[in-house]
Amino acid sequence: MLMRNNIIKELKSALTPQNVLTEIEERYAYAQDALNLPEIKKLPDVVVFVENIEQVQAVVRLANKYKIPIICRGAGTNVVGACTVEHGGIILNFSKMNKILEISSENMTAKVQPGVVVGELQRQVEALGLYYPPDPSNLAVSTIGGSIAQSSGGARTFKYGSTKDYVIDLLVVTASGELLRTGSSTIKNATGYNLNTLFVGSEGTLGIVVEATLKLIPKPQLARVIMAYFDTVKASVDAVNAVIEQQIFPVTIDFMDKNAIQTVERFYPTGLLCDKESALIIEVDGFESAVEFQQKTIVSILETCGASSIQYSKTEDDYHRIWQARRSSMGACAKLRPNVTTDDVIVPRKNLEKLVMGIRAICKKYRLEVCMVGHVGDGSVHPQIPINYNDKDEYRRYKLAKNEIYELTARLDGILSGEHGIGAAKREYISKVVNSQALDYMRMIKKVFDPNNILNPYKIF
Numbered sequence: 434m435l436m437r438n439n440i441i442k443e444l445k446s447a448l449t450p451q452n453v454l455t456e457i458e459e460r461y462a463y464a465q466d467a468l469n470l471p472e473i474k475k476l477p478d479v480v481v482f483v484e485n486i487e488q489v490q491a492v493v494r495l496a497n498k499y500k501i502p503i504i505c506r507g508a509g510t511n512v513v514g515a516c517t518v519e520h521g522g523i524i525l526n527f528s529k530m531n532k533i534l535e536i537s538s539e540n541m542t543a544k545v546q547p548g549v550v551v552g553e554l555q556r557q558v559e560a561l562g563l564y565y566p567p568d569p570s571n572l573a574v575s576t577i578g579g580s581i582a583q584s585s586g587g588a589r590t591f592k593y594g595s596t597k598d599y600v601i602d603l604l605v606v607t608a609s610g611e612l613l614r615t616g617s618s619t620i621k622n623a624t625g626y627n628l629n630t631l632f633v634g635s636e637g638t639l640g641i642v643v644e645a646t647l648k649l650i651p652k653p654q655l656a657r658v659i660m661a662y663f664d665t666v667k668a669s670v671d672a673v674n675a676v677i678e679q680q681i682f683p684v685t686i687d688f689m690d691k692n693a694i695q696t697v698e699r700f701y702p703t704g705l706l707c708d709k710e711s712a713l714i715i716e717v718d719g720f721e722s723a724v725e726f727q728q729k730t731i732v733s734i735l736e737t738c739g740a741s742s743i744q745y746s747k748t749e750d751d752y753h754r755i756w757q758a759r760r761s762s763m764g765a766c767a768k769l770r771p772n773v774t775t776d777d778v779i780v781p782r783k784n785l786e787k788l789v790m791g792i793r794a795i796c797k798k799y800r801l802e803v804c805m806v807g808h809v810g811d812g813s814v815h816p817q818i819p820i821n822y823n824d825k826d827e828y829r830r831y832k833l834a835k836n837e838i839y840e841l842t843a844r845l846d847g848i849l850s851g852e853h854g855i856g857a858a859k860r861e862y863i864s865k866v867v868n869s870q871a872l873d874y875m876r877m878i879k880k881v882f883d884p885n886n887i888l889n890p891y892k893i894f
């Protein structure tokens with residue numbers, strides 16, 4: 434146990450004692466996140482639930498005094514081990530700081546605590562005719578704090594951008610316990626360095642977000658989703674480019690390969706066509722007349738590109754059924770083997786086909802099953818590989834395949850993550866795509882904000 438009893442005592446007196454968990458079962462429950470590593474190296478020493486900013490500051494001051502790592506936790510659903518605990522420390526759980534503090538229709542902004550669930554914020558702003566577009570597939574549970582820290586995206590990134598495009602101001606507790614404001618309440622800000630974007634995607638390594646002000650936009654009047662099936666992967670990738678070249682701007686262009694379609698249909702049947710090689714899910718939105726126009730144009734492009742079946746949502750139920758199928762892909766894939774891994778490589782769109790076909794070939798070479806989905810409009814692919822971590826040979830083959838997938842991505846001018854982050858899972862590979870000067874500057878930035886290396890240490894690099 435890294436922490437001495439006197440520190441636990443100090444924590445209990447700074448917080449409510451029942452918000453300080455020290456039992457081994459409790460600490461075990463917070464040792465993992467959705468990366469779901471085969472082995473747990475270390476348990477956290479203590480898990481604390483914070484209820485306000487002052488409590489966060491008190492915990493950080495203690496951690497800084499005793500040089501104890503602090504690992505923030507939203508819903509623990511990141512898939513890169515960003516919440517894992519490598520050398521013990523304090524898990525700072527934000528599930529009790531989950532209030533929407535203000536929604537301003539006038540400013541079109543929302544001020545929230547970090548534990549607010551993304552889907553809940555969306556529901557509340559949409560009731561007022563407003564819209565918060567970032568939509569990680571697990572938005573029913575993932576939190577604003579976690580999605581800011583991982584710079585989360587989702588299917589709608591193609592048209593609307595990702596979390597970083599909606600953060601206009603953050604209140605951050607620094608490593609020394611001070612309160613730092615990164616932006617302003619205004620929609621534009623050219624006043625000094627942009628600290629918002631520095632903190633978005635910093636995976637809890639530079640500071641702790643205790644409040645966020647987010648930009649909102651008007652809710653589109655109508656959204657419709659088109660699902661097109663193809664007999665080859667190449668035809669579907671060609672269709673992505675064809676749609677974009679016609680200067681149509683869909684909300685999403687997502688992809689499922691045959692394995693993903695069949696696996697979803699096996700475990701969460703919604704009527705997908707299992708004999709097809711691939712499918713594109715394309716959403717359009719806007720005023721009704723614009724939706725009709727976009728739908729007609731896209732359907733005619735898809736037909737020209739050889740789509741063998743095209744369906745589109747006629748009712749809200751249809752719309753949700755199609756998205757439900759796409760969003761279930763990781764859950765379905767997880768049922769194939771005891772574990773599942775997902776990845777998040779992204780290339781310039783012109784190299785998309787090479788990436789998709791290359792990943793398939795690598796998985797075949799290493800005798801691994803792969804269900805491929807992705808936000809292909811962005812050039813982003815999620816190879817989901819079901820695996821049994823207890824099968825040492827399979828795990829060895831998986832590690833080799835992963836390395837080759839990253840090398841392929843680097844050769845195709847891509848990067849290791851478009852939205853999931855780096856965490857612990859990819860840090861040994863980051864130098865494949867980020868040059869050493871840039872990494873040196875990142876390390877210097879880390880040192881400026883966190884000289885004692887207490888904030889989520891051993892992540893990113």
Ligand SMILES: Cc1cc2nc3c(=O)[nH]c(=O)nc-3n(C[C@H](O)[C@H](O)[C@H](O)COP(=O)(O)OP(=O)(O)OC[C@H]3O[C@@H](n4cnc5c(N)ncnc54)[C@H](O)[C@@H]3O)c2cc1C
Pocket residue numbers: 466467504505506507508509510511512515516527547568569570571574575576577578579580581582583584585586587588636637638640641642643763764852853889
């Ligand atoms: C089934 C599934 C589907 C997914 N689909 C997508 C997708 O489509 N797009 C996408 O981008 N991601 C996706 N993800 C990944 C996941 O949704 C995101 O990483 C997510 O936003 C994490 O939110 P969380 O609340 O679970 O954060 P956590 O996992 O709890 O934490 C993530 C990181 O944030 C840090 N953190 C948490 N709160 C704070 C805070 N207040 N201050 C500072 N740091 C903090 C943590 O220390 C950690 O580094 C998916 C994950 C799963 C399991």
